[in-house]
Structures are given as C-alpha cells and as structure tokens.
Amino acid sequence: MGEKINNSWAYRDIIADKRKNSLYLSKLHEKSYELYDFRFKYFRLFEIISLALISISLIVYLINNSKFMLILALILSVVVIAMVSYNKENFYYLRLSLHSQAMNKFQGLADQYKNLNIDLDSGNIDYTYLRETLDYLNDEYYDLILNMPRPINYEQDGQDIQSNNLTDMQPKLNKNKDDGIVPKELKR
Numbered sequence: 001m002g003e004k005i006n007n008s009w010a011y012r013d014i015i016a017d018k019r020k021n022s023l024y025l026s027k028l029h030e031k032s033y034e035l036y037d038f039r040f041k042y043f044r045l046f047e048i049i050s051l052a053l054i055s056i057s058l059i060v061y062l063i064n065n066s067k068f069m070l071i072l073a074l075i076l077s078v079v080v081i082a083m084v085s086y087n088k089e090n091f092y093y094l095r096l097s098l099h100s101q102a103m104n105k106f107q108g109l110a111d112q113y114k115n116l117n118i119d120l121d122s123g124n125i126d127y128t129y130l131r132e133t134l135d136y137l138n139d140e141y142y143d144l145i146l147n148m149p150r151p152i153n154y155e156q157d158g159q160d161i162q163s164n165n166l167t168d169m170q171p172k173l174n175k176n177k178d179d180g181i182v183p184k185e186l187k188r
Contacts, residue, residue, distance in 0.1 A: 008120050011130060015120065018141060019113035025144075026106035028151035033099040035152060040092035043083070050080045095149065102148035109144065112137055 057073040060066060116133055119125045 011120060011134070012117065014134065015113050015117045018138065019110050019117070022106045022110035022113060022141065025151070026103050026110060029099045029103035029106060029148070032149075032151040033096060033103055036092055036096040036099060040096055043087065043092055047080060047083055050076050050083075054080070098149045099151065102144065102151075105144050105148070109137060109141055 054073050054076045057069040057076070061069040061073065116130070116137065120130065
C-alpha cells in the first residue's frame with residue numbers, strides 16, 4: 001500500500017469545491033433543461049394548432065369561397081413554414097437532450113466526489129489512490145465543461161460559482177440532503 005495521508009484538509013477543500021461546482025452546474029443544466037422542455041412542448045403545440053387552423057380555414061374556404069379564410073390559411077402556412085425552417089434540425093429537442101445528459105453527468109461527478117470524500121474520511125485511503133482518482137475526476141469535470149453546452153445564464157452563474165467561499169460552506173456540509181451547496185434560487 002502507498003503512503004498514508006497525514007494532512008487531508010487540503011484534499012477535503014478541493015473535493016468539496018469540485019463537488020459544489022458539479023452540483024451547481026447540474027442544477028444550472030436542470031434549469032436549462034426545464035426551459036428547453038417548456039419551449040419544445042409549446043413549439044409543438046403551436047405547430048399543431050396552426051396546422052389544424054390551416055386545415056379548417058381551407059375547408060371553410062372550399063365550402064363558402066371566403067377570401068378571408070384563404071388569406072388566413074396562407075398566413076398560417078407561412079408561419080408554419082418559418083417555424084419548421086427555424087427548427088429544421090430539431091434545435092429545441094437537441095438542446096433538451098444535451099442539457100439532460102449534462103445534468104446527469106455533473107450529478108454523477110458530484111456523487112463520485114462525495115464517495116471520494118467518504119473514502120478520505122474513513123482514513124483507509126492512500127495518497128496514490130487519492131491523487132489518481134482526483135486527477136481522473138478533475139479531467140472528467142473539465143471535459144464536461146468543455147464538451148457540454150453552456151447552461152442558460154452561464155456567465156453570471158459562473159461568476160457566482162467563483163465567488164462562493166468554501167470556508168462558509170464547511171459548517172453546512174453533511175447536514176442536508178444537498179449539503180447546503182445548492183443555492184435557494186435553484187432548488188425546486
């Protein structure tokens with residue numbers, strides 16, 4: 001077995017900080033997911049209603065020869081064509097699925113950091129294992145940040161992540177289910 005860890009507070013701080021950031025980013029992606037889910041559902045609903053109104057107006061035009069119904073069908077068809085061309089590559093659905101993946105991956109990383117912290121608390125962890133696991137988790141963390149889409153309001157919320165003070169968070173750890181890390185505005 002490798003060298004035992006004598007002073008683990010520096011590692012606890014790093015692990016707690018990365019876990020906090022992972023949970024925070026998971027919540028940001030959850031909020032982005034909810035927003036795109038809302039947009040996707042209402043986009044589809046508006047599209048269905050528009051297509052139904054086009055069909056109804058064309059049927060009424062065939063029965064009554066009303067120019068108004070023909071103009072309404074023409075306007076609605078142009079709107080539907082514009083909507084479909086805007087969403088030709090399933091923009092909302094793609095963003096929805098990417099934010100769902102990011103949310104789950106950041107939550108998984110937070111759980112892995114938590115497990116590493118539990119291992120550190122047990123005192124049976126050696127320096128080599130801790131260093132390798134921490135390097136692996138940090139690589140995963142930065143790969144996720146680079147490869148996943150940015151959550152909505154990322155710039156402002158990213159500054160909030162940097163401004164959080166870990167020493168203020170220490171007394172809150174292990175008290176709640178979310179350890180007091182997730183801000184109130186991101187909780188359900």
